[in-house]
Amino acid sequence: MGFAKVTRDVTERRQAQDLLEQKNKDLEILAARLRRERNNKLLNGQAIVAAIAHEVRQPLTRITAGGNAAQRFLKMVPPQHDKAEAALEGIVSAGHLTSEVIDGFRALFAKGDQAQELVDVNEIMQRVLESLSSDLYGRQIEPRVELTSKLPQVNGNRSQLQEVMSNLIVNAIEAMETTSDQSRVLHVRTELRDRQAVAVVVTDSGPGIDKDKLDGIFTAFVSTKRYGTGLGLAICRMIIEYHGGKLSASSDGKDGGASFEFVLPIASANDANA
Secondary structure (H helix, E strand, C coil): CHHHHHHHHHHHHHHHHHHHHHHHHHHHHHHHHHHHHHHHHHHHHHHHHHHHHHHHHHHHHHHHHHHHHHHHHHHCCCCCHHHHHHHHHHHHHHHHHHHHHHHHHHHHHCCCCCCCEEECHHHHHHHHHHHCHHHHHHCCCEEEEEECCCCCCEEECHHHHHHHHHHHHHHHHHHHHHCCHHHCEEEEEEEEECCCEEEEEEEECCCCCCHHHHCCCCCCCCCCCCCCCCCHHHHHHHHHHHCCCEEEEEECCCCCCEEEEEEEEECCHHHHHC
16 A cells, blocks of 8 residues: 555656646747747837838938928029929928828728728829929939820729839839939839739839849848838738739849839729719
8 A cells, every 4th residue: 555655646746747847838838929929019010110211201301302492592692482482392292292101001000991992093103203203303214104094993092002103113213323324214104904903014224133032022121222121012012912903023133124013903883883
């Protein structure tokens, strides 16, 4: 009896020890999961902040440049009121763009359904090109625009789609900084695809993108630019995919430049009636 009791006690202690070790392992796994969740939340938060800063920096730069220009025009003798007024109008336009960028991000990361409406892709593109006209002129880039008339509308968030187009054109402008002034050409085209979708194509005459890097350019925190954040194209793809579309890029990696294209489904009859 004594031997049996000792054996039972040893077995119970071993079982208790095994149970304690298993609980410790479970706690370690839980703690690791909590750390990963916290790190992911921090990373997502950092990504959102970096993305907003990346997109807002451009209109803020235009606001600063416009303010400085307006001051110079007003200090001239005699003051150049017309040029100062144009600079101030540019500031107002950039201020509205900043607000739209923030609204677009708010809608993009908000929970629940996001506000959408029937939008004209050509109208948005014309507005983006107008807002960037000074950048194109200042960098001696020739815009070649082919907007197919009477394009069907798409169902989407105007601010977000405008942000995508602005991003693609700004990327094209920056890609051509290393090329000679005479060969800087920006091609922008819209067209109807198979009567089911609207396509927007932005092509630059820059140095192109290395084929080895082409597949990864839409990955967050991956950038081909020296000081790029690697968030602009990742967010653009997220926006287009949310709209039921597809964003892609092509390049021969040589002097043919790079081409970015996104395709969106046209609005249904139910959307138009709504």
